[in-house]
Amino acid sequence: MxxxxxxxxxxxxxxxxxxxxxxxxxxxxxxxxxxxxxxxxxxxxxxxxxxxxxxxxxxxxxxxxxxxxxxxxxxxxxxxxxxxxxxxxxxxxxxxxxxxxxxxxxxxxxxxxxxxxxxxxxxxxxxxxxxxxxxxxxxxxxxxxxxxxxxxxxxxxxTIKSPAEINYMRQAARICEHVMQTAIDAIDIGIWEKDVASKVVAAQIAGVDGYGGDSPAIFPIMPSDIRTSTAHLTFDPDRKYQKGDVVLLELSGCRFRYHAPLSRTLYLGEPPEGLRKIAQVVINGLQTTLDFIKPGITAEEVELRWRKCLEGTGVEKPSRVGYAFGLNYVPDWGEHTVSLRPGDKTILRPGMTIHFMPGIWLDEFGFECSEPFLVTEKGCEKLINFPEELFIKK
Amino acid sequence: MxxxxxxxxxxxxxxxxxxxxxxxxxxxxxxxxxxxxxxxxxxxxxxxxxxxxxxxxxxxxxxxxxxxxxxxxxxxxxxxxxxxxxxxxxxxxxxxxxxxxxxxxxxxxxxxxxxxxxxxxxxxxxxxxxxxxxxxxxxxxxxxxxxxxxxxxxxxxxTIKSPAEINYMRQAARICEHVMQTAIDAIDIGIWEKDVASKVVAAQIAGVDGYGGDSPAIFPIMPSDIRTSTAHLTFDPDRKYQKGDVVLLELSGCRFRYHAPLSRTLYLGEPPEGLRKIAQVVINGLQTTLDFIKPGITAEEVELRWRKCLEGTGVEKPSRVGYAFGLNYVPDWGEHTVSLRPGDKTILRPGMTIHFMPGIWLDEFGFECSEPFLVTEKGCEKLINFPEELFIKK
Structure with a gap:
């Protein structure tokens, strides 16, 4: 055969x-x-x-x-x-x-x-x-x-990926960029949430640049409004986006079961000051922490660096801020090995791939902006190129 | 909240x-x-x-x-x-x-x-x-x-569904009909398999008639060619359909996590005589068995009736021919209760929903034609209306 x-x-x-x-x-x-x-x-x-x-x-x-x-x-x-x-x-x-x-x-x-x-x-x-x-x-x-x-x-x-595995993850990353752009382009006031989700899953499978995609290990997580106050709800098939909605997007590309996940947040209308402030704190913290990452430091040191960025800002993040990922099937693209959190003594090594995902879920709304990265010989490399911002449509 | x-x-x-x-x-x-x-x-x-x-x-x-x-x-x-x-x-x-x-x-x-x-x-x-x-x-x-x-x-x-549950399953059935038609319309010689799969998943979520869909508990199972010789492979993202392909389609609609699954088979070109013959045997057996189903008979009696239809035809089916289904999450829309197979003494009762799925997987190719049905007071009702045939595109 x-x-x-x-x-x-x-x-x-x-x-x-x-x-x-x-x-x-x-x-x-x-x-x-x-x-x-x-x-x-x-x-x-x-x-x-x-x-x-x-x-x-x-x-x-x-x-x-x-x-x-x-x-x-x-x-x-x-x-x-x-x-x-x-x-x-x-x-x-x-x-x-x-x-x-x-x-x-x-x-x-x-x-x-x-x-x-x-x-x-x-x-x-x-x-x-x-x-x-x-x-x-x-x-x-x-x-x-x-x-x-x-x-x-x-x-x-x-946890340590080979060049051939990293190659598939880069292809998944290209798919993910396309998927995220598709979602952000499609979401607008008055549009059915299901119709955006439909375009998202279509883009995940169709892929880009001749790379066909696979069904990722987690369905598209794309809640709106009050559903963004928690981590794992998705779109409401019977609801249209409304003015004043926060929309969280946690989406992945997948190539031969290798993933590249990404989170972004979109606001429909004029964002409340509280959301703008959280976005600024998270995005600054993300960049500062990514600059800090290199082989030889531990997973908990990454989290500590991130936590220092929050000091005095009023923003709190009580759960882990990232995890190793790669090859997987449902129900999780996470690898269940390295976690970016206090107590994880894993030493980062070249070839590790980690989703730095400092999601914030408050009682009224959430904010997510994440970066999947590859640990390199000298530092880390973002696998995905996508603007880090609170996306706004008025 | x-x-x-x-x-x-x-x-x-x-x-x-x-x-x-x-x-x-x-x-x-x-x-x-x-x-x-x-x-x-x-x-x-x-x-x-x-x-x-x-x-x-x-x-x-x-x-x-x-x-x-x-x-x-x-x-x-x-x-x-x-x-x-x-x-x-x-x-x-x-x-x-x-x-x-x-x-x-x-x-x-x-x-x-x-x-x-x-x-x-x-x-x-x-x-x-x-x-x-x-x-x-x-x-x-x-x-x-x-x-x-x-x-x-x-x-x-x-296993016994309420009227409200059956209502959602009927909505899922409408979605499934739309999904299956989308697949059959899109498949053709020279088309990328991933591009058809992309349309399938989009249709699953977009739904029909104002019913938005959910991600089903099993990804689209739609293998072609040699991949149809087994039960659970899917499309090859880097392959185009070719003349002489058998394509199996096991697809579901899903509404608020309630499913309506269906299988059909498509051939690109002039089907070999062996495949035509299997199709005829399976479709005849399907109809005869559905006519036989009513409350009070057992699951194993359904399988026996089906098996009798195969006698003398040369077609063999060594695995179970159906299972209860309904509300579910990954990795299975099956309910893990009633199985249509020898030894299952479950008495069929009104309100049960069963996927009668006599898939045939030979070493060169497979054939699938299934029907999900609802046990009613007097017999059974097909949940989905879709032609029972070997679909052919030349």
């Missing part, structure tokens, strides 16, 4: 090598991954099949990971992964959402076939795709295995 | 009453829900915040469920739920993806506040949003509680 790979096989093999280094350091002999981004990272697998149990098994001794999934999805693995036929395992359909058995019985049998049932097995304990039931069934079926928590083990390997 | 509710408060209260009946029948005194669709069903909560831990707690004694989530999302609960201020709980940001503590510590403290730490607690053991780690932490923090598996407890209550 003809394969369509997004990276050179050598790059996948290097990823496997780096993951094995971490497995060994953590005393893990077999790693069981369920996170779709981690599965993709090691094998290339790319399909919307994660709503049933599936995964990747990697042992310290094998050069290739094993993919397993529903039988009807196994051709998807043949097409999108670099794995050979012996490393692709389709399970029968009766396991799917069964009330009598569980897919982890099948997985346990695979692990027994590999003769790893008495070994140290790493599992992603706090992952969306690894349910409490999955853990229970595996423990029951493999009573002699030692289970270790490997949550985010591969995510941490993913 | 001004509330925007999609259903009457009385309807939410009736749902709570029906869920409590099931809790009582299962010996559950406090139900802890994490499934975003179940949270929405009982409270109205609608936001893209499920990528962090959040949930709903319902006790047998209280008339209202409790919502908890990240502090910055609590205004989202104030706006979209019918709950009063005492039933909305925002947790501090340091719990988010922390390496030192876990949101379930916060949840355990809430349960202690409610004085339910020694009671029978139902949890959704095999749900995407209930990780193995969540279970571990809760067990540790609440050593005297008895945990019971409440996976799909609320999903089963959701």
């Amino acid at each position: 003809h394969k369509v790979l997004r990276f050179d096989v050598l790059e996948y093999k290097e990823r496997v090598r780096r993951v094995k280094e971490r497995m060994d350091a953590n005393g893990i002999e077999l790693l069981f991954l369920v996170d779709p981004a981690n599965m993709n990272y090691l094998t290339g697998y790319d399909g919307w099949s994660f709503y049933v149990h599936q995964g990747v098994l990697l042992t310290l001794e094998d050069d290739q990971p094993h993919w397993f999934g529903r039988q009807q999805d196994s051709n998807g693995a043949r097409i999108t992964t670099w794995l050979d036929e012996e490393h692709i395992h389709g399970y029968p359909d009766f396991y799917v959402q069964s009330r009598y058995t569980h897919t982890m019985v099948y997985v346990a049998n695979l692990i027994k076939e590999f003769k790893y049932e008495n070994k140290n097995i790493g599992v992603e304990m706090d992952n969306y795709w690894y349910s409490a039931k999955s853990m229970n069934v595996l423990r029951q079926e493999l009573p002699c295995a030692v289970f270790k928590d490997a949550t985010n083990l591969v995510n941490w390997v993913r | 001004h509330k925007v509710l999609r259903f009457d408060v009385l309807e939410y209260k009736e749902r709570v009453r029906r869920v409590k009946e099931r809790m009582d029948a299962n010996g559950i005194e406090l139900l802890f829900l994490v499934d975003p669709a179940n949270m929405n069903y009982l409270t109205g909560y609608d936001g893209w915040s499920f990528y962090v831990h959040q949930g709903v707690l319902l006790t047998l004694e209280d008339d209202q469920p409790h919502w908890f989530g990240r502090q910055q999302d609590s205004n989202g609960a104030r706006i979209t739920t019918w709950l009063d201020e005492e039933h909305i709980h925002g947790y501090p940001d340091f719990y988010v993806q922390s390496r030192y503590t876990h949101t379930m510590v916060y949840v355990a403290n809430l349960i202690k506040e409610f004085k339910y730490e020694n009671k029978n607690i139902g949890v959704e053991m095999d749900n995407y949003w209930y990780s193995a780690k969540s279970m571990n932490v809760l067990r540790q923090e609440l050593p005297c509680a008895v945990f019971k598996d409440a996976t799909n407890l609320v999903n089963w209550v959701r």
Whole structure:
């Protein structure tokens, strides 16, 4: 079957090598991954099949990971992964959402076939795709295995992007610029919110400059008015924009599942003084903090620099101000590794990609202006070129 | 804060009453829900915040469920739920993806506040949003509680739709017809696959007849050529449609998170005889089976009737041929309750909505033609009006 790979096989093999280094350091002999981004990272697998149990098994001794999934999805693995036929395992359909058995019985049998049932097995304990039931069934079926928590083990390997990954993220960044401009051009008093959202999602997929897009890991977050007082509401399909609306836009471009997210804020009418002031404080703080970022400083030092910019301004920001991002699937383009917040001692290194996102959500309205950046050898580089301002339409 | 509710408060209260009946029948005194669709069903909560831990707690004694989530999302609960201020709980940001503590510590403290730490607690053991780690932490923090598996407890209550829910699903059906027609009109030899996908997602959000749409729980599944040999690949953003392509379209309309999914197949050129034959068999089987469906028969009897239509035709279908659907979020519009397959003894009842989806995926190509239907008092009603045929463009 003809394969369509997004990276050179050598790059996948290097990823496997780096993951094995971490497995060994953590005393893990077999790693069981369920996170779709981690599965993709090691094998290339790319399909919307994660709503049933599936995964990747990697042992310290094998050069290739094993993919397993529903039988009807196994051709998807043949097409999108670099794995050979012996490393692709389709399970029968009766396991799917069964009330009598569980897919982890099948997985346990695979692990027994590999003769790893008495070994140290790493599992992603706090992952969306690894349910409490999955853990229970595996423990029951493999009573002699030692289970270790490997949550985010591969995510941490993913934090340093390769040149080929950065290339896709730059393409996603071009798409994102186009998407954000589309939104800002389309929003106006009297326009249906859904009609703007429709143009936004169309631009996300159509892409630019010959780069087609993918559906991002988060739907377009574009609330207006009172819905901007909170972080994760979106447009109201039955509402038109009105004079006096604040509109928040948190939108991403996506290319082969690599993201480039951006936030901006638009006001319809003459903005209240309070909003103008917050915008000025946030934009100044953003620029000052970006100038400060370079390899060798820690994530918490970035947040501290930002927080100093707020001193005496009356603006408060009680939540984290950024997170690592890159390859991902729903429900989050965040990588669940580096967070820009007090206590995060991660040292920034070249190749890391972080969304600096100091969103402010007050009870009446919110303001967002963010920048995704790449840590370079000497400092940081904004991945996206888009004006940093409170956009105003009168 | 001004509330925007999609259903009457009385309807939410009736749902709570029906869920409590099931809790009582299962010996559950406090139900802890994490499934975003179940949270929405009982409270109205609608936001893209499920990528962090959040949930709903319902006790047998209280008339209202409790919502908890990240502090910055609590205004989202104030706006979209019918709950009063005492039933909305925002947790501090340091719990988010922390390496030192876990949101379930916060949840355990809430349960202690409610004085339910020694009671029978139902949890959704095999749900995407209930990780193995969540279970571990809760067990540790609440050593005297008895945990019971409440996976799909609320999903089963959701299987029977109210008139107001069916109304939204009919609106979603109108959107879906528009979306499918948009796709079929746009696909042609030499057209970029991404440009068709872009029109599809735009139509999903723009809606029709004044009904704005939402982002469906599954991205547009629209593979071509060899990618149709499997169930869950989509368009290739860097490919143009070619003569001889089979294109599968599994697309949904979505209205206030209620879905209406549909599958159709299009061929570019003169279809091979094998594909024509499969199409004829599937479409005949579809119609015969729909005529057979009425309240009182079981899910497995529907599948058996379908399977009989295949006898002697050479067409095989080894996976389930349908599933209940309705209200949902990513990654699945399926309800995880009724499956049309051998062994499912569920008796069909008026108000159930099922996607009859006998997809065929062979090694060279696939064929899909499906119908979502509503079980009525006397039979079943197709929710969507769209021609059942192999669409051909020469």
